[in-house]
Amino acid sequence: MSGSEATVTKRAERLELLRRRAQEVLAASRFEEISADGRLDPLQLAKLMEELRTYQVELELQNEELYAAQLEADAARRRYQHLFTQMPLAAMVLDEQGKVDDCNGRADELLGPRSLRGPGDGRFLTRLEPEDRQRVHRALRELAPGETQLVESLRLGSGVATAAVFDAHLIGLSIDYKLDRRTLALLVDKTSEIARQQDQQFYMAMLDSSDSFIYAADDRGQMLLANRALLESLDCTRDQVVGHPRNDFLPLRDAILHLEADQKVLQTGHALTVEEQVHRPASRGTSTYLTRKFPLRDLNGRTYGVAGISTDITAIKDQQRHAMLSETVFMSSSDGIIITDADTYIVRVNPAFTRQTGFSPESLQGRKTSILKSGRQDSAFYSALWHSLTTTGSWCGELCNRRADGTYYTVWSVINAVADAHGQVVHYVAIQTDVTQLHNVRLALAHQAHYDNLTGLPNRALLTDRLKQLVASALRHGKTFAVLFLDLDRFKEVNDTLGHLIGDRLLREVAQRLQERVRTEDTVARIGGDEFVVLLPETDEAGALATAARILERVHVDVFLSDHVPYRPMASLGLAVYPRDGKTPDLLLRSADLAMYAAKTDGHNRIRAYSQEMGHANDELFALQNELNLAIERQQLRLHYQPKCRLADQALVGAEALVRWQRPGNGLVLPGHFIGVAERCGLLVQLDRWVVHEALRQLGQWIAEGQWQDGWRLSINQSVLDLKRPEMVFALQDLLLHYGVSASMLELEITEDALYNHTPELIKQLEQLIAMGVTVAIDDFGTGYSSLAYLRQLPISVIKIDRGFVSGMLVAESDAVLVQTIIDMAHNLGHKVVAEGVELPAQRELLQRMGAEVGQGFLFGKAMDAQQFADAWLPVAARPSGEYRGPLN
Numbered sequence: 001m002s003g004s005e006a007t008v009t010k011r012a013e014r015l016e017l018l019r020r021r022a023q024e025v026l027a028a029s030r031f032e033e034i035s036a037d038g039r040l041d042p043l044q045l046a047k048l049m050e051e052l053r054t055y056q057v058e059l060e061l062q063n064e065e066l067y068a069a070q071l072e073a074d075a076a077r078r079r080y081q082h083l084f085t086q087m088p089l090a091a092m093v094l095d096e097q098g099k100v101d102d103c104n105g106r107a108d109e110l111l112g113p114r115s116l117r118g119p120g121d122g123r124f125l126t127r128l129e130p131e132d133r134q135r136v137h138r139a140l141r142e143l144a145p146g147e148t149q150l151v152e153s154l155r156l157g158s159g160v161a162t163a164a165v166f167d168a169h170l171i172g173l174s175i176d177y178k179l180d181r182r183t184l185a186l187l188v189d190k191t192s193e194i195a196r197q198q199d200q201q202f203y204m205a206m207l208d209s210s211d212s213f214i215y216a217a218d219d220r221g222q223m224l225l226a227n228r229a230l231l232e233s234l235d236c237t238r239d240q241v242v243g244h245p246r247n248d249f250l251p252l253r254d255a256i257l258h259l260e261a262d263q264k265v266l267q268t269g270h271a272l273t274v275e276e277q278v279h280r281p282a283s284r285g286t287s288t289y290l291t292r293k294f295p296l297r298d299l300n301g302r303t304y305g306v307a308g309i310s311t312d313i314t315a316i317k318d319q320q321r322h323a324m325l326s327e328t329v330f331m332s333s334s335d336g337i338i339i340t341d342a343d344t345y346i347v348r349v350n351p352a353f354t355r356q357t358g359f360s361p362e363s364l365q366g367r368k369t370s371i372l373k374s375g376r377q378d379s380a381f382y383s384a385l386w387h388s389l390t391t392t393g394s395w396c397g398e399l400c401n402r403r404a405d406g407t408y409y410t411v412w413s414v415i416n417a418v419a420d421a422h423g424q425v426v427h428y429v430a431i432q433t434d435v436t437q438l439h440n441v442r443l444a445l446a447h448q449a450h451y452d453n454l455t456g457l458p459n460r461a462l463l464t465d466r467l468k469q470l471v472a473s474a475l476r477h478g479k480t481f482a483v484l485f486l487d488l489d490r491f492k493e494v495n496d497t498l499g500h501l502i503g504d505r506l507l508r509e510v511a512q513r514l515q516e517r518v519r520t521e522d523t524v525a526r527i528g529g530d531e532f533v534v535l536l537p538e539t540d541e542a543g544a545l546a547t548a549a550r551i552l553e554r555v556h557v558d559v560f561l562s563d564h565v566p567y568r569p570m571a572s573l574g575l576a577v578y579p580r581d582g583k584t585p586d587l588l589l590r591s592a593d594l595a596m597y598a599a600k601t602d603g604h605n606r607i608r609a610y611s612q613e614m615g616h617a618n619d620e621l622f623a624l625q626n627e628l629n630l631a632i633e634r635q636q637l638r639l640h641y642q643p644k645c646r647l648a649d650q651a652l653v654g655a656e657a658l659v660r661w662q663r664p665g666n667g668l669v670l671p672g673h674f675i676g677v678a679e680r681c682g683l684l685v686q687l688d689r690w691v692v693h694e695a696l697r698q699l700g701q702w703i704a705e706g707q708w709q710d711g712w713r714l715s716i717n718q719s720v721l722d723l724k725r726p727e728m729v730f731a732l733q734d735l736l737l738h739y740g741v742s743a744s745m746l747e748l749e750i751t752e753d754a755l756y757n758h759t760p761e762l763i764k765q766l767e768q769l770i771a772m773g774v775t776v777a778i779d780d781f782g783t784g785y786s787s788l789a790y791l792r793q794l795p796i797s798v799i800k801i802d803r804g805f806v807s808g809m810l811v812a813e814s815d816a817v818l819v820q821t822i823i824d825m826a827h828n829l830g831h832k833v834v835a836e837g838v839e840l841p842a843q844r845e846l847l848q849r850m851g852a853e854v855g856q857g858f859l860f861g862k863a864m865d866a867q868q869f870a871d872a873w874l875p876v877a878a879r880p881s882g883e884y885r886g887p888l889n
Helices: 003-031 042-086 105-111 130-142 191-208 228-234 252-268 314-332 351-357 379-392 438-450 460-477 491-498 500-516 541-555 585-602 612-631 675-680 684-704 728-739 752-756 760-772 803-808 813-828 841-850 866-873
Strands: 090-094 100-103 148-156 164-172 183-189 213-218 223-226 272-279 286-297 303-312 336-341 346-349 394-402 408-419 425-434 481-488 523-528 531-537 559-562 565-567 571-578 607-609 637-646 652-663 667-669 713-717 746-751 775-781 798-801 832-836 854-856
Touching: 090 105, 100 105, 130 148, 130 164, 164 191, 191 228, 213 228, 213 286, 252 272, 252 286, 252 303, 286 314, 336 351, 351 408, 351 425, 379 394, 379 408, 438 460, 460 481, 460 523, 460 531, 460 571, 460 585, 481 500, 481 541, 481 585, 491 500, 491 559, 500 523, 500 531, 500 541, 500 559, 531 541, 541 571, 541 607, 571 585, 585 607, 585 612, 612 652, 637 684, 637 713, 637 866, 652 684, 652 854, 652 866, 675 684, 684 713, 684 728, 713 775, 728 760, 760 775, 798 803, 798 813, 803 813, 803 832, 803 841, 813 832, 813 841
Parallel strands: 571 607, 652 713, 713 746, 746 775, 775 798, 798 832, 832 854
Antiparallel strands: 090 100, 090 183, 148 164, 164 183, 213 223, 213 303, 272 286, 286 303, 336 346, 336 425, 394 408, 408 425, 481 531, 481 571, 523 531, 559 565, 637 652, 637 854, 652 667
16 A cells, blocks of 8 residues: 555545544534523533534545545556556456456557457457467466466467567556456567577578688687587587587587687787698597687677687698608608619619619619619519509519629519509509618517617516526426526616616616626526516525625616716615525516515515515515405405594584495404505495495485484595596586485595695586585605695695694694694694594693694594494584583583
């Protein structure tokens, strides 16, 4: 109700009250206030007259207010009628049956002249198609006052000069309209838009039908257009390209080159023709395109972007390259090449042929090939040659020819006939290799097959052969011999720091030093990389150890590799003795290799002799890998849960899920004994998936039973290998939905070392997890390559301080300072802190004073299985936070 209406209503109530009062006074006056002479008491009559005059004034005021309200209503009605009439949209007032009560001029233009001028005007519905008419009827029935409903794509055609398509916005009027429901209908003309869409589809179809790339980008490099050929080449959808910069879907190098070419067009305002390389996925290689780029201008002549048409000229370029390659091969080939016509007249020779024969190209041009004959092949030889060329089109074999100086030379010649499209021979092409030095070449090949190219030492093949001979001889004569397996320590650092050329120089120097410390009958071999093997015939373990010591002493002498800077090589050396440590070459090499690995594990630059314990350890590791392969399938993995508590009051705030292996015959195996094995044998991703499934399943059960409070988080260790899978985030979303777990209740812990070499793809995965509500934590912080430079780039929320710093901070001031620094750094970056390995109350108190929020360790509770954890921590989880301190209290 408006303000004027309220005023009128209040005034009417007051007048009604006065009217009733006057009636009461008049009624009373008739009986009680008449004087003895039958007249009204003057005093009472005066009061009555006063009240009547007041009533008259009130009536006059009411009339004035009613008149003002009427004027205001008339003005408002005229304004609204003017708006309704001048509205640019076709507007109509419809009753419940869809008939027109009122409409503006735009609606009249649309619907044609009115057949009726009042209620019952049904022009709107009669102009609709039958199915559209039913949709409008249904909308009018369902529409309530004050509601709005959209009826799309109404087709107006019957009785209308031009067929049109409209969207109808139906608005239920919120006041009674002639005591019946009325609806305001606004028609939005979609005809032009549909025509534009059709035009756009037509032109897009034209562009998509082209095999050339057609595209456009604005002046900032954002893509405006991309046709089908380009999208298929990129293996992208239109949404992945249009509206994105090129570096979202092109290699960065290609994107930069495209942008530079665009900038030239934008700066000059002139079209540009360039050759571009398009780098596709490795399986599809690189293509070359001839691109015409030209500026895009708006109606005011302002350049707002660049369009391009790129035509694939890869085949043409390939043909050019093949022609150039053929010419290059012809001119640079070390084999002599001679081309003749069908009658064996020489057409062309290459430089190598000139060097072979001593004849210049000019002296051979137009001469028959018989000029090269030495006379050492008889006519039968040439008959067989021509028979082969005539029947098969080719011949190969040795030819003895004569040079220009009259000397003889032998070539391996391959002759092929070249025919035209009709099968007629038009040319002969002969490729000739000088085999005069064939014997030397064969010797060189034999040496290459058995010796290392870099050091000149015997290679693995020759070593194996000599080792077999040594085993046979030792077995036959009942003697022993030793095998030394040497591996340079930190050789990779030399390659990475000084380069492979310096690394090769070091390998050659080591090879020479090894030979200096062995006997003539001993064999020093390089079997690959920085690995060397020394065979010591007729040597026992003591003699082998003495030789090994001399070798290490010699290897450890300074060597100047680069810029006169001395470098002191070190090596780890393993020893095996025949027949104690192996009776076959493979077993001996394996034993010596295991001993070398043990020496390297002991601290480098050491000698270790093989022992059976090494073999047992290796066999156990192999068995562990095999069993771990089946552990998940056989349901041998278990999850234990360790509580995480607030340091301030030791209240439970969550838990960490820790995997255990119920290994048959070995009891419960901790992850430190098998995680490394899982990573080496490629099972870490599969193991991570099982842990996530089982942890979320258990968490979902606790949530369903009302045992898990809002705000608590379950932590799960996450490997970067699994996190790098593109589908990992979507799979995690499905699991959370499946088990009824909120993403805010999940925390993924990733080790610091794994995050050090992060990639843009990994950062994107982490950002998607954060956007879901999952908390991301850095585990074991401080044990890896801690750096603010990378830490501030990572979308993480929590930093977990490694237990090593927590355990030492009470006794080592440096550890305490480091812990405080980590906490301050984390807080400055907006991260929370969790301290691992809290075992003493003093540690908890110090960490709390330092500002750490959460602790985890034996002080609060050990890791336990799901049932034990629920019994110890969850039965009273519904109490207010802070009341429950855990089982230790």
